[in-house]
Every structure is written in structure tokens, then in C-alpha cells.
Amino acid sequence: MDFELSEEQELFRRTLRDYAEKEIMPVAPEWERTGRYPAEIVESFKEFGLYGLNVPEEYGGLEADRVSYALAFEEIARAWLGAAGLFGPHSVACWIVARNGTPEQKAHWLPRMATGEVRSGICLTEPGAGTDLQGIRTTAVRDGDHYVVSGAKTWITNARVAGMFPVLVKTGRADGGHEAMSVLLMDTSSPGFTVTRDLPKMGYKGPETSELVLDGVRVPVENLLGGVEGRGLQQVLGGLEIGRINIAARAVGVAQAAYDAALGYSREREAFGKPISDFQAIQLKLADMATEIQAARLLTYWAASRSQSGGGRVDMEAGMAKMYASETAIKCSLESMRIHGGYGYSAEFVVERLYRDAPLMAIGEGTNDVQRLVIARSLVSGKGRLGW
Known part of the structure; x- marks a missing residue:
């Protein structure tokens, strides 16, 4: 049992961390505030x-x-969650195509997806x-050698x-x-594929x-993922499993950033003639945050390792990681705000x-209540097991 990263993994993390701290952290506040698209980061x-x-x-x-x-998403999200979104859904789409595509589909799309020439995401929610x-x-009706998607x-x-987007459709009733x-x-340049509006968001x-809107988009039959109808739900659920690992890693990154900010501020902020980090109330918050982030x-990493081992689906492990890490990110961001006091409510911090x-x-990638159900069903059915 080894809890240490390999030399290659540690080098990968250190390289991304150095880049993120130098190139993403300094611009994130202004670009986030103004809604500027981070083309340079892409x-x-x-x-x-x-x-x-x-x-x-x-x-x-x-x-x-x-x-x-997971390390890639943790380090980039630690600098700016929005930047992690630039390749997060794309990586899930790559996995879906690599895992389920025909040889022709893989050869056509994956080389360009690998370089970012063709970017993607997942097109599921309605x-x-x-x-x-x-x-x-959303339906796809066969018309000769095309599907007509609406x-x-x-x-x-x-x-x-x-x-290009992998688009979940009904090819049956x-x-x-x-x-x-x-x-x-689906090639996004196809006639009938229209982005109608961008949704206003609190964050991200x-x-x-x-x-x-997909208004009669014609998609060649050879673009049916895997070449067989009726397998779409299984294909996207496998992708969402991998997506939950990257969501969990992003949450760890956000939680770590909240802790870093709280620790740094508590060392600098003085009250009653000494840093507030000397006060027990602050120390207890920092201890809880650090422990929960490491957990x-x-x-x-456990869910990621289990996924790598090739022993089948890891719905339980990915669900546990996503649920716990995201709740930790929410808690740590609030605790960090409390440690900052009034400054934590300022957009300058x-x-x-x-x-x-x-x-x-x-x-994202299934609410935490859904994850609890997934975890419970895995345990009750006997498919899920704890330990190593």
C-alpha cells in the first residue's frame, strides 16, 4: 500500500502547479469579473x-x-475553477469516444481532440x-444514410x-x-445546430x-457512436463515472485554495496585538479544514486508482469521492470566508x-443526493466494497 505519488506524477503536478500559480492565478480575478474568455489559457x-x-x-x-x-484538475481548479472547465467536459467526451467509438470514429476524431484542434464536451441535459x-x-429519426435530430x-x-459533441438522443420511441x-x-457546424444563449451563473x-436548439440537424449514420443503436445510456454513464473523478478533483482544488487563503490571512491579520492564527478558535477551523481536505x-485518488485498475465500474468509489469532496469544498469556502471576516465578503479577496x-x-455530474443513492445501492447489492 503506497500513498505516495510516483516520480512522474509528482513532476506532472509540480509542473502544472508552477504554471497555474504564475499564469492563471494572477489573471483569474479580473478575467472572472469581466467575463473575458481565457483564450491564452486554452x-x-x-x-x-x-x-x-x-x-x-x-x-x-x-x-x-x-x-x-485527477491531479491535473486539482491543480488547475486550485488556481481557477473556470480554467478547469476548459478541458473538463472535453476529457469526458474523449473518454466516451475512445472507449466506445468504432475504429473509424476514433481515427477521425481523437487525433484532433488530443491537440485541442477539435474541442468538445457532453450534450446530455435538457x-x-x-x-x-x-x-x-431529443429524437433522431433515420432518413436514408442520415439521422435527423430535433x-x-x-x-x-x-x-x-x-x-463536435457526443449528443444523447432517442433513436427509438x-x-x-x-x-x-x-x-x-454531432459536428457543431451542421445546419440546424444553434447556440441560443449563454446561461448567467453565480460562479464558474x-x-x-x-x-x-437542434432543429433538424442531419448527422451521418456512421456517426452513431459504436455503430449500434440502443447503447447510449450505458455509454454516457461510463463517461459520467470518469467525470465524477474530475469533479471530485476540482472540488479538492477549490477546497485547497480556500484553506491556503485562510491560513495566509490568519498569519497576517492581527487582533489584540497578535496574529489571529494564534487564537484557538481559528486554529480549530484550520485543523478541521486541513483534515477534511486531505480526506x-x-x-x-482512491477512486482514480480503482478506476485505473480495470476491475469494472467504480460508481461507488467515484460517487463517494465526488460527494465528499464537493461538500468539503463548500464547507471550506465558507469557513475561509469566516476567517477572513468582512474581507471574505469582498470581491477583492x-x-x-x-x-x-x-x-x-x-x-454537476449528478447531484450529491443522487450520489448517496448510487453509493447505497452499490453497498446493498454487494457490488461495492470498502477498503483496499
Whole structure:
């Protein structure tokens, strides 16, 4: 049992941390405030190969191990959660294509996805279907050698910059269940694909999050993921499992940033002639934050390692990591704000942004209440096991 990172993993983390502290942290407050799109960060991510984290080496990707995958999101989110969103959903899309695509689909999309030439995300949620994906209403009707897709999607990250989206549709009856669901790899330049508006958000600024209308979009039959209808739900659920690991890692990064800010401020801020870090009330908060962050980090790396081992689905482990880490991020951002006092409520201090960003992780990739149900069902069925 080894709780240490390998030399390669430690070098990867240190490289990303140095970059994030020098290039992302200084610009994040102003770019977040003004809504400026972080195009320069996108180019840096391309150079680092972060768009190819989940792309096999044979297609030009990094094919990173899962712990390194988590490290990337932790370090970038520690600097700015919005920056992590630039390649977060994209990495899930890469995994879905690499895991389920036909050889032709992989060869066509993955090399360009690895370099960031083609960026992506996941196109699942609809105005009337979020947690209940079987309730989607977007349909794909076969018309010769094309599917004609009609429907609407919402909460789609990177919608304005993506070149391709895996889109969850009903290729069977619109009121059918999982057996009617498929994934189509949709070129966003197709006529009828329209981004209608960007959604205003409390936090998670940087990447756009949008609503889409799909009005008779024609998608070639060869773009049916895996070449077989009716496997869409299983394909996206596998992707969401990997997505929960990156959400957990992002939450650890936000929680760590909140702790860093609180510790630094408590050492500098004086009251009654001494730093407030000397007061027991502050020390207790710092101790709780540090302990819970480390527990969240270990849960996340554990889930990542289990995923890497190839022993099957890790719904329980990923659910535990995502649930606990996101709740820790929310708690730590609030505790950090309390340690900062009135300054924690000021947009001039980073903790105000962290407090707005943290709740997203408790919602994204399945709410935490859903994660609790997933965990419980794994335990009750005997599929989930604790320990190493």
C-alpha cells in the first residue's frame, strides 16, 4: 500500500502547479469579473497536452493514468475553477469516444481532440431532463444514410467553441427507456445546430455554459457512436463515472485554495496585538479544514486508482469521492470566508469567488443526493466494497 505519488506524477503536478500559480492565478480575478474568455489559457493547455489526457497514445494523446488525470484538475481548479472547465467536459467526451467509438470514429476524431484542434464536451441535459436522463426528448429519426435530430439541450459547457459533441438522443420511441437511447457524434457546424444563449451563473465563469436548439440537424449514420443503436445510456454513464473523478478533483482544488487563503490571512491579520492564527478558535477551523481536505484528496485518488485498475465500474468509489469532496469544498469556502471576516465578503479577496464556485461541484455530474443513492445501492447489492 503506497500513498505516495510516483516520480512522474509528482513532476506532472509540480509542473502544472508552477504554471497555474504564475499564469492563471494572477489573471483569474479580473478575467472572472469581466467575463473575458481565457483564450491564452486554452493555448497553454494545448501545449501541455491537457486536451489529450484521456486520448490513447496511438491517437496522439497523453493517455494519462487516472491519478494524474485527477491531479491535473486539482491543480488547475486550485488556481481557477473556470480554467478547469476548459478541458473538463472535453476529457469526458474523449473518454466516451475512445472507449466506445468504432475504429473509424476514433481515427477521425481523437487525433484532433488530443491537440485541442477539435474541442468538445457532453450534450446530455435538457430543460426537462437532468438527473433522469431516460426522460430526454431529443429524437433522431433515420432518413436514408442520415439521422435527423430535433430537440433542445441545456447547461452545455464549451458550446460556442466545440467542434463536435457526443449528443444523447432517442433513436427509438421518444417515450422509450434506455433501449431507445443512442449517442451521435454531432459536428457543431451542421445546419440546424444553434447556440441560443449563454446561461448567467453565480460562479464558474470563464467557459460558457449554454442552451442549444437542434432543429433538424442531419448527422451521418456512421456517426452513431459504436455503430449500434440502443447503447447510449450505458455509454454516457461510463463517461459520467470518469467525470465524477474530475469533479471530485476540482472540488479538492477549490477546497485547497480556500484553506491556503485562510491560513495566509490568519498569519497576517492581527487582533489584540497578535496574529489571529494564534487564537484557538481559528486554529480549530484550520485543523478541521486541513483534515477534511486531505480526506477528500485521498478518496479522490482512491477512486482514480480503482478506476485505473480495470476491475469494472467504480460508481461507488467515484460517487463517494465526488460527494465528499464537493461538500468539503463548500464547507471550506465558507469557513475561509469566516476567517477572513468582512474581507471574505469582498470581491477583492479570492475567497469570495471560491464561495460562489464551490456549490457547482455538489450539482454537476449528478447531484450529491443522487450520489448517496448510487453509493447505497452499490453497498446493498454487494457490488461495492470498502477498503483496499
